[in-house]
Amino acid sequence: MSVKVVNQFSLSTLLTLSLLSLSLSNPDSTTLLDFKSASDPSNSLSSWFNSSNHCLWLGVTCDPLTHRVTKLVLNGLNLTGSIQPLTRLPHLRHLRLHHNRLSTAPHNLSSWPNLKHLYLSHNLIAGKFPAGISNLRRLLRLDLSHNKFSGEIPVTELTQLPHLLTVRFDCNSFTGSLNSGESYSNSISEFNVSENKLSGEIPNWLSKFPATSFAGNRNLCGEPLPSNCSGNNRTVSSDSVQISVPSERKDGLSDRVVLMIISIAAAVMATLVAITWCLHKRVYGCRERNGGVKGKSGSRWRGVVRVGEEMVCFEGCRGFTNVDELLRASAEMLGKGSVGATYKVVMDGGDVVVVKRVKGSRKRKEVDGFLREIGGxxxxxxxxxxxxxxxxxxxxxxxxxxxxxSLHSLLHENRGPGRTPLDWTTRLKLASQSAQAMAFLHSHNKYPNLFHGHLTTSNILVNRLGNASVSDTGLHQLLPPPSSSNNHNAKLMQKHDVYSFGVVILEILTGKVAPSEGENRTRFLRWAESMVGENRSWEVLDFELLRYKEREEEMVALLRVALLCLAPLPRERPEMGKVLEMIEDIRRSGDGGGGGNRCSGNDLSSDLSPSQSESTPNFTSS
Incomplete structure (x- = not known):
């Protein structure tokens, strides 16, 4: 009778032996296990032990022939420590580690000569920019935003990368300038260095990007920022006010003497201005205005009849103190709509305002009460x-x-050769900021029945910093019938605002001008809905967004938000506050979270996972 001896092994021992055997044939498995051992305190990668084949591990993609790792997607897994072990993956082409707690970048990027996509945003990575960036000749996307990087940005080296499209370093602590010498890049189409500590003049080749790409750097100047650089002096323009910071003088004049000369000149200038103003008032003070006042540009405020009422001014009103000064100023008509005409008015002192002439408004008492609320x-x-x-x-x-x-002009004007496309990050940011404005209006404590009434991309304007500003707030509530102030109708109109916002999102995504109310608009909305229902969402999107195919999940998610807003029945449409939450979730879950000047530390999104990211098709050829 033979005795059979059976060795008892624990499951963990068997797994270890199996993985050790695999590592002898492929060094990438050892590299991944080393990284897990050092960087996975939460054991988020425990599923890796379910298979001895590292190419089947969560977040790992391999070349089917060589079994070498080419793509690693480990987002939002609470990973910590250093990325350095992963530099032993020489065939890596795509690395996504955003929304973790990693603290140390690779010492040198040269170990990844085939790398095309590097996403390390929303971590805790400190230290200087890694060396070797100039060796990544195939690099397309580089996102280091929302970290703690310091030191200088290697702008010259970045300009030497022939295929680089995306550069995002926003929300860090980079210092130095953006000077690239004689070098420049024609390939970069998305650039953001906002919320850093950069200084100096923005190079001409970068001035094509919006002001939001550079906001939050106090010592940066030049286009597209409102801060002008002039020689060794930095002149900061704020509307009509200029503050000049003098540099060290070399002509022998002390600063005190220079300041004295400036003070005397300013006093003389003020006296001359006062005399001129008095003469102007004397000449024009008695001009008859019942037939209209002609401005310097040749425009005429026809039919404006003064009846003695005072102009009501609110906080920030400048350039005029009464209606006389406003009517004497140069006026240029910007457009004419259903509620009246809009003028650009340049005051004598250089201040510029917009004046809307509304005809057929409600009674004076109702208008006064409402506008005093709006003015606050x-x-x-x-x-x-x-x-x-x-x-x-x-x-x-x-x-x-x-x-x-306006957003309308950014989306639709100058289509064709030579146009600078509106990038995806900016579109998503403008959608979010517009939603913030509408949510604010709908939830106003003192005036709970407030609604917009006619939200379109044309009245979503863009301010000096490239941020969205909704105009014509409450304008349609000034018009008859008075029943529009009824609470039930006001809530219904807020739902109409939600519907209009859905149309705005469709314009942002499709790049198409939404048809006006009627059958054409219905067909337009049904077309978008049918494409989503048939899993053909990508066909709906603006061709200018094709370069951001790795962000398709975000675009489709925003498209679904639009369709929720466009529900046929008002009661089925979400509140604007909920719409804002959904858009902010999209921004947090993607690489575009935070947008130019929204640095909120390391906002880790719990709904991110490698499986979700991995489900996004890899549209970029290898």
Whole structure:
């Protein structure tokens, strides 16, 4: 009778032996296990032990022939420590480690000569920019945003990468300048270094990007920022006010003497201005205005009849103190709509405002009460009402002038060769900021029945920093019938705002001008809905967004938000506060979270996982 001896092994021992056997044939498995051992305190990668084949591990993609790791997607897994062990993956082409707690970058990037995509945003990575970036000749996307990097950005080396499309270093602590010498890049289409500590003049080749790409760097100047660089002096322009910071003088004049000369010159200038103003008032003070006042540009404020009422001014009103000064200023018509005409008005002192002439408004008492509420509204994404003047059946509303046009112009104008496309990150940011404005209006404590009434991409303006500002707030509530103030109708109109916002999102995503109310609009909305239902969402998107195919999940998610807003029945549409939450979730879950100047530390999103990211098709050829 033979005795059979059976060795008892624990499951963990068997797994270890199996993995050790595999590691002898492929060094990548050892590298991955070393990284897990050093960086996975939460054991988020425990599933790796379920298979001896590392190519089947969660977040890992291999070349089918060589079994070498080419793609690693480990987002939002609470990983810590250093990325250095992963530099032993020489065939890596795609690395996504965003939304973790990693603290140390690789010492040198040269170990990844085939790398095309590097996403390390929303971590805790400190230290200087890694060496060897110039060796990544195939690199397409580079995102180090929302970290703690310091030191200088190797701008010259980045310009030497022939295929580089995305550069995102926002929300770090980079210092130094953006000077690249004689080098520049024609390939980079998405660039953001906002919220750092950079200084100096923005190079000409970078001035094509929006101001939001550079916001939050106090010592940066030059286009597209409102801060002008002039020789060794840095001149900061704020509307009509200029503050000049003198540099060290070399002509022998002391700063005290220079300041004295400037003070005397300023006093003389002020005296001359006062004399000129007095003469101007004397000459024009008695001009008859019942037939209209002609501005310097040749425009005429026809039919404006003064009846003695005072203009009501709110916080931030400047450039005029009464309606006389406003009517004497140069006026240029910007457009004419269903509620009246809009003018750009340049005051004698250089201040520029927008004046809307509203005809057929409600009764004076109702208008006064409503506008005093609107005049107190202050939100960074709402165009502020600065003053109003009521004259018989005509109303003048004075707003801030925003020089960068509207979302409509950014999306639809100058289509064709030479156009600078509106990048995905900016589109998502503008959608979020518009939603913030609308959510603010709908939840206003003092005026709970507030609604917009006519939200379109044309009245979502862009301010000096490239942020969205919703204009014409409450304008349609000034019009008859008075029953529009009824609570039930106001809530219904808020749902109409949600519907209009859904149309705005569709324009952002499709790049198409939404048809006006009617059968054409219905067909447009049904087309978008049918594409989503048939899993053909990508066909809906603007061709300018094709370069951001790795962000398709975010775009499709935003498209679904639009369809929720466009529900046929008002009661089925979400509140604007909920719409804002959904859009912010999209921003947090993707690489575009935070947008130019929204640094909120390391906002780790719990709904990110490698499986979700891995499900996104790899549209980039290898």
């Amino acid at each position: 509204l202050r939100h960074p994404n709402v165009v502020s009402l600065r003053a109003y003047y009521y004259s018989l059946d005509e109303l003048l509303l004075v707003y801030d002038f925003l020089p960068n046009g």
